Amino acid sequence: MNIIQNLKIEFYKTKNVKFLIISILFPLLYWVLLTLYVYNSKNAIVYTIEAKNGFDLLITHFAIFFGFINLFVSLYLIVDMVDIELDNNYKKQLDIFGVNTDNMLLNKLVIIMAYTLISIATFLIAFYISYLVMDSEFKLGFEFGSDFWKITKLILSYPILQLSYYYLLINIFYKYEVKNTFLNIILPIIFQISIPIIAISDSMKYIVYLPNYLLAQDLFSFPPDSPSFIQSYRFHLLSITYFIIFYIIFNFKRLIIEKDKTS
Amino acid sequence: MIKLENIDFYYKKTQIFDKFNLEIEKGNITCLIGENGAGKSTLIKLISGLLYPKRGKLTIDNLEYANSNDLIRNKLFATVNEPVFYGHLTVYENLDIFCKYKGISNNEIESVLEILNIDGKKKVKELSTGMKQKLSLAYPLLYDYKIIILDEPLANIDPFGIELILKLLKKLNEEKGCNILISTHLLGEFGEFFDEFLVLKSGKLLFQGKQDSDYPSFKSKLLNVHQGIL
Numbered sequence: 381m382n383i384i385q386n387l388k389i390e391f392y393k394t395k396n397v398k399f400l401i402i403s404i405l406f407p408l409l410y411w412v413l414l415t416l417y418v419y420n421s422k423n424a425i426v427y428t429i430e431a432k433n434g435f436d437l438l439i440t441h442f443a444i445f446f447g448f449i450n451l452f453v454s455l456y457l458i459v460d461m462v463d464i465e466l467d468n469n470y471k472k473q474l475d476i477f478g479v480n481t482d483n484m485l486l487n488k489l490v491i492i493m494a495y496t497l498i499s500i501a502t503f504l505i506a507f508y509i510s511y512l513v514m515d516s517e518f519k520l521g522f523e524f525g526s527d528f529w530k531i532t533k534l535i536l537s538y539p540i541l542q543l544s545y546y547y548l549l550i551n552i553f554y555k556y557e558v559k560n561t562f563l564n565i566i567l568p569i570i571f572q573i574s575i576p577i578i579a580i581s582d583s584m585k586y587i588v589y590l591p592n593y594l595l596a597q598d599l600f601s602f603p604p605d606s607p608s609f610i611q612s613y614r615f616h617l618l619s620i621t622y623f624i625i626f627y628i629i630f631n632f633k634r635l636i637i638e639k640d641k642t643s
Numbered sequence: 644m645i646k647l648e649n650i651d652f653y654y655k656k657t658q659i660f661d662k663f664n665l666e667i668e669k670g671n672i673t674c675l676i677g678e679n680g681a682g683k684s685t686l687i688k689l690i691s692g693l694l695y696p697k698r699g700k701l702t703i704d705n706l707e708y709a710n711s712n713d714l715i716r717n718k719l720f721a722t723v724n725e726p727v728f729y730g731h732l733t734v735y736e737n738l739d740i741f742c743k744y745k746g747i748s749n750n751e752i753e754s755v756l757e758i759l760n761i762d763g764k765k766k767v768k769e770l771s772t773g774m775k776q777k778l779s780l781a782y783p784l785l786y787d788y789k790i791i792i793l794d795e796p797l798a799n800i801d802p803f804g805i806e807l808i809l810k811l812l813k814k815l816n817e818e819k820g821c822n823i824l825i826s827t828h829l830l831g832e833f834g835e836f837f838d839e840f841l842v843l844k845s846g847k848l849l850f851q852g853k854q855d856s857d858y859p860s861f862k863s864k865l866l867n868v869h870q871g872i873l
Binding site: 385479 | 692693736739
């Protein structure tokens with residue numbers, strides 16, 4: 381069976397509608413939270429960082445919050461997609477059918493990345509629209525310049541940065557057959573609750589930065605045509621390298637030991 | 644032919660099989676009986692390649708899992724503990740996924756569901772355990788398996804359902820020449836259906852023999868072998 385056929389099967393058994401709703405609804409929910417935060421808190425980051433223009437402002441807020449959206453959506457999808465196989469122990473049935481589960485996990489990764497991209501795009505669009513509205517009201521100086529497109533591309537490529545992290549989680553959840561209340565219910569709830577708590581606490585903002593600290597730093601110090609992009613793509617390359625390392629670790633038996641047996 | 648030679652198997656420190664030997668010939672419908680904890684499920688898992696023997700040799704039609712996994716997977720179908728499906732999908736979608744995995748046409752799904760008398764539009768999570776047992780037979784009906792192994796397929800099924808399952812298994816045995824192995828601890832009145840019996844107790848094969856023409860006396864013989872399990 382080729383990769384495309386495998387991907388089709390994975391997509392077929394995914395709860396498409398549910399995933400789509402989550403990928404779109406959660407970014408919108410966070411966007412609402414962020415908007416409320418910006419408008420209601422006097423200690424909000426919008427006042428504490430010297431924003432040169434509206435675009436800096438946008439990027440600042442986006443960098444703070446989108447890591448969480450990404451983390452929540454991706455984590456939810458990872459758990460749910462692995463859960464499809466763990467539910468009723470379908471995993472064993474797949475072994476009996478002779479399905480190559482390593483390829484299956486790779487296909488899950490592709491689907492998770494696609495939905496994550498949808499969630500990031502949704503958040504990005506909501507943000508741009510709101511800042512366009514703000515721009516017309518407060519003259520923040522928002523422009524669709526070359527910087528705008530460069531940064532948009534950079535943000536949308538964020539799932540690639542997370543590639544190794546997703547793959548690691550998928551494998552850990554799958555190999556250890558973790559199907560429990562903590563991962564399915566408690567952890568997502570903790571994430572949800574933590575957002576407003578972090579939002580109202582100014583000192584916590586550095587923790588918020590942490591998941592995407594490198595990328596955020598990159599964006600803050602962004603002047604056009606600077607080495608920042610080279611630096612950020614270096615992170616992408618690093619992520620792919622990690623992914624390859626994880627792939628070899630998790631497929632060591634199949635790649636090395638079984639190859640030896642057949643040779 | 645399923646052949647186990649000097650198989651050792653243990654879970655951590657609990658020894659299940661010690662130098663266990665078994666040979667099941669082609670074309671039979673074999674009944675594996677034994678009380679709870681006798682090792683039936685472990686034996687089925689070993690034959691299905693879900694567990695690996697610690698020592699000894701296990702072959703399916705002279706093939707070993709270590710170097711012919713894909714070949715065996717195309718010959719052998721098994722359900723372990725109870726049949727499993729994607730609960731959030733419909734019956735039809737589950738079978739369609741199976742057809743896609745096996746690279747076969749899905750044209751037969753409707754007719755197979757008709758034979759099994761199951762509504763393809765129903766979500767699997769809405770089916771009873773008995774219905775799921777019945778549905779698990781759709782796999783060997785759709786794909787040309789040569790060996791079918793079912794773990795407790797008659798549990799939680801009404802007498803009409805049991806009759807249907809046994810009829811279908813007979814059909815698969817006669818028409819496709821499938822080798823069928825069924826584990827059960829509820830033999831009851833359906834004993835005459837089987838060609839061969841295996842009696843397992845505490846990881847030991849107490850009895851292996853063909854069905855006699857006179858089933859009632861054969862049943863008494865089995866009872867003598869293992870008091871109280873029938």
